[in-house]
Amino acid sequence: MINIAILGAGRIAQKMAETVSRMESEPRYAGTVHLYAVATRNSLERARTFADEYGVEVAYGSYADMLDDADVDLVYIATSHVFHAQQAIACMDAGKHVLVEKPFAVNTADALRMIEKSRETGLVCAEAIWTRYEPSRSIIQDVLDEGVIGDIVSMSGNLSYPMTHKERLVNPALAGGALLDVGIYPLNFVSMFMPGEVERVVSSARLSGGETGDQTDELSQTTLWYSGGQMASVTSSYFEVGDRSGVIRGTKGYLWVDNVNNPLDIRVWNASHELVAQPSVPEQLTGFEYEVASAVAAINRGDVEPEQMPHAETLRMIQLMDEIRAQWGLVYPGELE
Structure with missing residues (x-):
């Protein structure tokens, strides 16, 4: 049984909560996943409201509190793109596997840091782009x-x-x-x-x-x-x-x-x-169940990447998007710093 925590409480987080909740009662997935926790950046009230609506066991009003919980196995990162790398690395440093909502990272440099941390810790770090798993x-x-x-x-x-x-x-x-x-x-x-x-x-x-x-x-x-x-x-x-x-x-x-x-x-x-x-x-249940099941399968076989979206393919796609943006001359503020 993999205890799943959701980092963030926006629309995409709500869909993942619905997904895992339905997986728990679906014969194909029963006994494999549990909708364990949700964490918001700074609002325990919002986390509790989310938890009450989707039947989440534990609510946290900060990401740090959630990362301190030893019962969290896999964290689904459902925040804005620019936070993915920092948050995924923090989760892995805390001993948590991560399923990162697409895009995996903003650019190649961030993606490489995430993959390096995954291989260093031996923890799963997977990109949640559902069409790759469906x-x-x-x-x-x-x-x-x-x-x-x-x-x-x-x-x-x-x-x-x-x-x-x-x-x-x-x-x-x-x-x-x-x-x-x-x-x-x-x-x-x-x-x-x-x-x-x-x-x-x-x-x-x-x-x-x-x-x-x-x-x-x-x-x-x-x-x-x-x-x-x-x-x-x-x-x-x-x-x-x-x-x-x-x-x-x-x-x-x-x-x-x-x-x-x-x-x-x-x-x-x-x-x-x-x-x-x-x-x-x-x-489908929601369509997200396949990426969750793939991440769980990678955890169970002791791998750091899912079969359907290995790190090399995630990296190839980010490099392609970097090349496309370079042709446009599009640079994000964080990349200028």
């Missing part, structure tokens, strides 16, 4: 492996939502912007299925007003060229309503995914544009 990933891969659409030639992915009302999304000090919050999903979608290595990146963005270190990316378009000659196109924005779709195009047909953020429907067409397959996507 069954839809293997369903899509099976279709590709069967050769139904032939050899992959190009891919595209879009994830855009109007989110200017969310303060953290438009706040440079919190590493706001579309890339780290939603753009990361189509980039991961492409990276999961495209064979070969990225050889060239061409990207442009519309940035919010302000000087260097005081901007966020509002809208961007990125083209990735691969070693086999394939191409991928990725779009993200926090202004527009995007179609959320992902498309994989091959020499014999194409595969379409509804919602690269959490695949809801998968359809496969042949060269005559005839629908030839529509594999079903399993019903």
